[in-house]
Amino acid sequence: MFDEMYIQPSVRCRCRHLLGRAVDDPDQVARTILAIMVKPLLGGKQFVVRLLPTYILSAEFLRKCVSQCIKAINNNGGRVVALVSDNHPNNRKCFALFSAGREKPWIGTDVAQESEFFMLFDFVHIIKCIRNNWQMEANGILSIQPPGADRQISAKWSDVVRLYQMEKDHVVKCTCLTHEACYPTSIQKTKVSLALLVLDERVAAALKCDGYSDTAEFIKTIVRFWKIVNCKNPDLHARLRDPDRRPVYSVQDESIQFLSALADSFDSTHCGKGRARHHSLTPETKSALVNSLRGACEMCEVLLSDPRISYVLLAVWRVSPNERRQLLCICGASAAQCSTPTNEIIRIP
Numbered sequence: 001m002f003d004e005m006y007i008q009p010s011v012r013c014r015c016r017h018l019l020g021r022a023v024d025d026p027d028q029v030a031r032t033i034l035a036i037m038v039k040p041l042l043g044g045k046q047f048v049v050r051l052l053p054t055y056i057l058s059a060e061f062l063r064k065c066v067s068q069c070i071k072a073i074n075n076n077g078g079r080v081v082a083l084v085s086d087n088h089p090n091n092r093k094c095f096a097l098f099s100a101g102r103e104k105p106w107i108g109t110d111v112a113q114e115s116e117f118f119m120l121f122d123f124v125h126i127i128k129c130i131r132n133n134w135q136m137e138a139n140g141i142l143s144i145q146p147p148g149a150d151r152q153i154s155a156k157w158s159d160v161v162r163l164y165q166m167e168k169d170h171v172v173k174c175t176c177l178t179h180e181a182c183y184p185t186s187i188q189k190t191k192v193s194l195a196l197l198v199l200d201e202r203v204a205a206a207l208k209c210d211g212y213s214d215t216a217e218f219i220k221t222i223v224r225f226w227k228i229v230n231c232k233n234p235d236l237h238a239r240l241r242d243p244d245r246r247p248v249y250s251v252q253d254e255s256i257q258f259l260s261a262l263a264d265s266f267d268s269t270h271c272g273k274g275r276a277r278h279h280s281l282t283p284e285t286k287s288a289l290v291n292s293l294r295g296a297c298e299m300c301e302v303l304l305s306d307p308r309i310s311y312v313l314l315a316v317w318r319v320s321p322n323e324r325r326q327l328l329c330i331c332g333a334s335a336a337q338c339s340t341p342t343n344e345i346i347r348i349p
Helices: 059-075 089-099 123-136 157-167 192-198 201-209 213-229 236-240 254-267 283-304 321-334
Strands: 002-006 012-014 017-019 032-038 047-054 082-085 107-110 113-121 141-144 153-156
Touching (some): 002 059, 047 059, 059 113, 089 113, 123 283, 157 201, 213 254
Parallel strands (some): 082 113
Antiparallel strands (some): 012 017, 032 047, 107 113, 141 153
């Protein structure tokens, strides 16, 4: 996993060394830190393997840094199964460099590793993109044919706002909708917690009772997708009595079949930008969603073919809020200590 964190630009002199310069451009003061984290699949805690202060991160420089980490992991007896990042343009370009025009853009190769690896976009970021695309569409409408449905549905953001306006002054409410969830600011759009207040089972049930069946069905579909990819405990489905939270034991599982069908549903929809976007996702969100879903399904098939692995928890392939806070703390503490090529942090436990 890799992500870019913003820091306060500064230059410091410590032990007769000038710290604060960017690795990609030594003449400039670093403005961000590129953090690369490793999450072991067969046990063990995740750890930060590299921190790099940067000025303007480019896709070519990002690929070079990730490739060096792949080489270090392989030299220490490991193997990279997947790369995970958010849907930033630089990350998309980096993935395109690894895929090198392949028919399957979610599969990449590198000279540092003989086997192929998967390239996925963080499902947390995708959930926020879906909510933002829905709200920012010119008419606030998204159209899709859900898996198993015989017709296309049109989900309206105005239905969610209308539901909030109806119950905001009541003491007892059917949902947890708030003003921030229905009218998010630019900063609030980056919070997945607010997106999940809208994409919630209770909102879907309340909308269905009020007669907004299309919007309810859309939210229900996205909620089921989120439950499957957010499974992080092998016993969670039994405790909550929810089969959608069950780990993946086979590629024939209903959850994998649903993710594959959902990818086909979104892939068949139109996409566009600006005025050309009509009741659809943006090309970037659509591509990230479809490629990540298909990549996750194929990755489960590859992992389950290993006799050491009996099930797959898809939540492993996302950055949790706790992990992001950990990265922010590490980057903040290391911002003035890893500012030159000789002081880069490279650590393999």
